[in-house]
Amino acid sequence: MTVALAGCSGSDGGDVTLTLVAADYDPEGGDSTKRYWDGVAEAFEAENKGIKVDVTIHDWKDVDREVAEMVEAGKAPDIAQIGAYADYAADGKLYSVDEMLSIPVQANMLAPLAEAGEVGRVSYGIPFVASTRLLFYNQKLFTQAGLEPPKTWDGIETAAKALKARGVKYPFALPLGNEEAQAETMMWMLSNGGGYTDSVGTYTIDSEQNVQVFGWLRDTLVGEGLTGPVAPAELDRKPAFTAFANGEVGMLNGHPSLLQQAGKKGVKVGMVPLPGPKGKARSSMGVADWMMGFKQNGHASEIGKFLDFAYSDENVLKFADEYDLLPVTVSASEAMSADPAHKDLWPFLAALPESTLYPVGKTSWAKVSESVKKQIGTAVGPNGDPTGTLTAIGREASAMENAE
Template sequence: MRRRFLGLTAAVAAFGMTAVLSGCGGESGSGDVTLKLVAADYDIAGGSSTKTYWHNVVEDFEKKNPNIKVDVQIFSWDVVDAKVAEMVKAGNAPDIAQIGAYSDYASSGKLYSVDQLLSIPVEANFLSPLADAGNVKRVQYGMPFVASTRLLFYNQTLFEQAHIKPPTTWAEIASDAKALKAKGVKTPFALPLGSEEAQAETMMWMLSDNGGYTNTVDGYDIDSPENIQAFDWLKANLVEPELTGPVAPGKLNRQDAFDAFAKGEVGMLNGHPSLMEAAKKKGIKFGMVPLPGQNGQAKAAMGVADWIMGFKQGGHRAQIGKFLDFTFSDANVLKFADQYDLLPSTVSASSAMAADPKHKELKPFLAALPTSELPPVGKTSWPKVSETVKKKIGSAVAPGGSPKSVLQDIAKVAMDAENAE
């Protein structure tokens, strides 16, 4: 998943900064191999922290493996997927890519499967929802590099002023939002269904009514009765009573909603771990609870992941596997997750983070991740479906809009895209 799934906004221009880290030299003999790694830049402040992270990983790895060098190129999230696509098209695929999507490359036979690369202990250490999301036709190709999940954030100060408690059901969301509006809160419940990340907000509400993008046999089920009911409820109980603020949900982007929450203008919204730091920097007191369902807690939180993969073209299977085994050590996984307020993708690193008192605020996110559900990123049709959701879902809750009709339209696009695979 791209930066838009983790909800981190690229802080560089569209032709963003690129950085190149070299190993300790080129190939120095017939037994030496130089791996090419392309990675995404997670430093939203435009600094060099991602570059430094990979430099340290490569330096430590090369000390232990002197016959394997690693050259790293870092690109902004704005361009990294396109850069890798260009390299692959030109017949110059990197050995390893840490980017937003893997399914197209897997489906076209360009990637090693995970069991061809990783040692058994490392392969078995991924959290199961993340490992499952890395599958294409029941074979894992995408390795979850870093993860996140979502919880319902609420402004504690505004809740205390309105004499309300965090919601546990849909009805309580609506009643809390009404109480916040009565106290003059600008946006009682922020519902970002704009183009930036509508596919994620949509999935959260689907899950809250025991629905989702797919059914139990992994076929699309976008216009299911549960999904229609969820958006009917949103329209009737939050949007039409004007509890979602001055910007129409279809025009509200996630980052704008987060910024407004950090300014104290939003009572409730769905958020991920990085919102904690933004809110704390602005002095906002907040709490977090699982997103309520119609009659209680939703069946699952929405999980998200970014991916790392190994390309076949260079023929360096053994060396790629050795480097990835090293990359997924607890020390490396924890350092990266800690640096960017994200969640580890492995069982052992997640347990270590949960046991560390300095990460106590992340515990609700960590607790939600092992049973989370991810978007169907293993489907090569998913990018088309995701873009369609972003374009259309806001109209489902707009004046005169029909959730059923909009979801049926999206379902047809999904079916056509699936049949075209």
């Protein structure tokens, strides 16, 4: 009802209700994300009479699908904060960034992230929040086992075996379940010099490097019983992070939010760059989540006013503080880099400029990401076939790309 009313109200100069659909960042499954956006909306409405903002929050497992279904049903939200934008841009459903944001707000976006929001050299995706990924380990468990932080795959294997021998529930947590398997997958691809695409942007999902790393995961971490009681294909990121915060995980690939979650439970976290076969991976993984404005209801001006407000330093830093994530604006990043209170995040900030992001500018990426989520976990199972699984995903990706 809200969407239908919003679609009718803007053209005659009356009150406008903007619909915002956003992803849930609360690691405990609470309502902190909803409270954040409700607070932003309330403050915005107080300064902008005649514009209301209706907020809906969905779990990361569901939010991209929920928005896709809304768009398919002809009920697109005015604003979506989700994982991918390019397919909507290619279909002509999004406002360009310069149709929404003021010039000062556009200019304040970190350049590498802003450039990742382009399709055909036109910006449609606005980076919302960023993170980089490091290998996290439980310092107490490592000290008790007399272990050094791993620097290679062999080091991961050695540490995981030692932790298993000491009864650690998840020596190495490997979340390849539906929630965020595309991220875990990319981290391991990068660790072996691979990735989803090559240097010119062509999908290389079934490359030799990618097949090799998933063969190693299947035979070594999973095959040796080093990944814990839940099969990687069934393990989502959120329960893996919760288990780490509860002291049940020796190692996992983590992002900044986990620091706060673990700290609340008294778990001391060590962090190192994700190891490769012979040493540090050539590139770390960077992630930017995306904000976009849909054309359907014709609210470019109102959307722009709200997003200009949402991207103030106060709001950007408040959200980053809440979840230990990285801001996407120059001014907020500089403030975080200068504030000793954020010292724990400095390694993540330092890794961001040289990190590799998802191929989000590809209109096929959203569907390829879903394909990875559904299939990749089987590659490392007891009867897993990394070559077959990656070839199947790669074939689908190439077909989607050729259909663009």
